Amino acid sequence: MDIRSEVKKMKEDSPKMAALSLETRNQALLAVAEALQQQKEKIFEANQKDLEAAAESGLPQSVQKRLKFDAHKLADVISGIKELVKLPDPLSQVQLSRQLDDHLNLYRVTCPIGVIGIIFEARPDALVQISSLCIKSGNCAVLKGGRETAATNKVLFGIIYQTVTDCGLPSGCLLQAEQHNEIDELLSCHDCVDLLIPRGSNQFVQYIMNHTKIPVMGHADGVCHTYVDEDYDMEKALPVLVDAKTQYTAACNATETLLVHRRIAEEFLPKAEAALRAAGVSLRGTLEASQYIDCEIMEEAEFHTEYLDMVLSVKLVDSLEEAVRHINTYGSHHTDCILTENPEHAETFMQLVDSAGVYQNCSTRFADGFRYGFGAEVGISTGKIHARGPVGLEGLVTYKYKLYGQGQIVADYAEGRKSFHFQELDRG
Amino acid sequence: MDIRSEVKKMKEDSPKMAALSLETRNQALLAVAEALQQQKEKIFEANQKDLEAAAESGLPQSVQKRLKFDAHKLADVISGIKELVKLPDPLSQVQLSRQLDDHLNLYRVTCPIGVIGIIFEARPDALVQISSLCIKSGNCAVLKGGRETAATNKVLFGIIYQTVTDCGLPSGCLLQAEQHNEIDELLSCHDCVDLLIPRGSNQFVQYIMNHTKIPVMGHADGVCHTYVDEDYDMEKALPVLVDAKTQYTAACNATETLLVHRRIAEEFLPKAEAALRAAGVSLRGTLEASQYIDCEIMEEAEFHTEYLDMVLSVKLVDSLEEAVRHINTYGSHHTDCILTENPEHAETFMQLVDSAGVYQNCSTRFADGFRYGFGAEVGISTGKIHARGPVGLEGLVTYKYKLYGQGQIVADYAEGRKSFHFQELDRG
Incomplete structure (x- = not known):
């Protein structure tokens, strides 16, 4: 059967998946944790x-590292699943309950989105993580992993699928796509896939966003900024900047650009240069920046660059407002930080910077579902429609309006024989 | 200046619009209500x-009717604006406040989406309604109305724009596109328009959805169903069905298809036929339905049809499950109703039907922001990402995460020198 037919069938089955009790979903998750442990050698x-x-194929070391699924990774995903089981049910939450008129009661209740397509590169642990989140939230999922871990993905998927269907989940709950050409087929399934979550490189995510009519949740790039305000504190600024740039350069929340207020450039930049160089960072900057530090000269348009490496762009600005304008123009609306002791400057920055995360005096690397206390994370969204920033379970649910009547008709209200009285009801 | 340049400028100005106080936004709205009243003759x-x-151009009467902007419509939009002023601020609402660690506080705070593109056909009152909603929610808006009311739209826009900029709103807060070719230009502005809201015919909305990378909120069609279960009550069923079909046939929430459980077809259908015919409805149905009622025979594939007219499709089903399958296959995920006295059947229907509104024993025509008590409505969304169903102010806001630190770095947490303690803070 081709992917389109299978996904269509999945879509038809998705209401069954949505109707499972929390107990069934949690039991399936615990059984998956158990099965992964038992079949770890495989x-x-x-x-x-x-x-x-x-x-053999000569993949870069940094990529090879991300392919690894060892005892450490296994322990991580298993503990992730156990944490997920403890989280409250994201489904059947009553968000609004209102009596519109006598015996005409409206409820807004959370429910799964339906069918989620997940396309990811490398990192086989993402397969376990994201399918667990889909199970907890009652969503069906089509999973397509990178070809570099095809063997690992196949085994992981096999274990998970067998286990959850044994636990009573419908046979159409999970599906694995294994062929690369199936990606384009999946991207064309806008009539039966409700949401796509891509995880991978900028180019990969951009390709997906540009080739589908299905809504996409995620981010293509992370061009994050750290802005050093005139009222900064050197003791905080240096370690935060070094951490934001170097703690894990391959992450989307690593800082790519340093903006510095002109008034403090002479004092701050040489010290920053020393600290960054000591950590292994090389600098690129505007002609003006090169007056204070030793850096490769760069063009204005290059401030769009996401290095994901030990490289940092540097620019001086005249004011907080210029910093904001630069960030809104060249950034990716991911996470941006101001280093300042001035609370008014911090508030202005947070108000005006149009990003999912706006920080004062801490590393941009904090932008992460685990660090925000959400438990597992589906991904980080730079979109403004639906979930934004680090996205946990709530990004996988929507809601429906349930209206219970006793024969009410609209004509009575339109023609003035009856009127609404809108009264909030007790939840539950 | 072309639309693209103007919208780009608007995007740059949008943080200023987002930063306005509630008082300024409300005062601007009240001034608009006043100005519309004073300049009504114009x-x-x-x-x-x-x-x-x-x-002169021979537009159908039904369309001509929707073009009208008279004293009655004026009173409606003015009272709508006054109601809107009374609603609580959708911005700066703290949705989450959490201490991640000592002096590291995370807040999730609502903010405007940014730049909204609104493209609507006919109905000049939509211009006033939607621009008011954008002002209340701190969004910039590009408005493109139908050419049939170009003169009315121009005057309305002129009054609103002049008034709000006099009240201190930024000059880039609202923009009117007047040329038809500007629609395609607007659709290509995915780098500076955050959300599109189209209001118009099925074909019109479908065109917009198919020709832009900007997220679209709304619905193309409304193929709503009323299903008569075997445990129905004739006294409720007949008036609800007639209302759902006839109370306003041009609306997206009017019922287009009647599904009837086989077991009660013989008893119910002849009475339904009589009631519907008395209301002026003509019937189309399957061969089987024609055994009970006088109807034009239709093909299965035609059940996708949205008539927006005094016509109803009729089909018999074997079970509640078959009704659900039909609705999920042929419907538009808008609003669907079950007529039943059996609470279990109602719950199963509501659980399994994948629509924004699922009703028991009342007319599908209730699917409307005013009738839900939301005040003004931006539109009705059949999408599952972001807002679903009737959408009020909350569909026009997103949120950002604000993180306040005192120099914290991620390395301390990653390397075990510090740990998060996640503690909810008092809101405010």
């Missing part, structure tokens, strides 16, 4: 094959 | 021109 063997193939 | 004159042109 997983590690498959992963070994993927790693060997990757080494 | 509006009526312009509308008279539009109506004359429409009559």
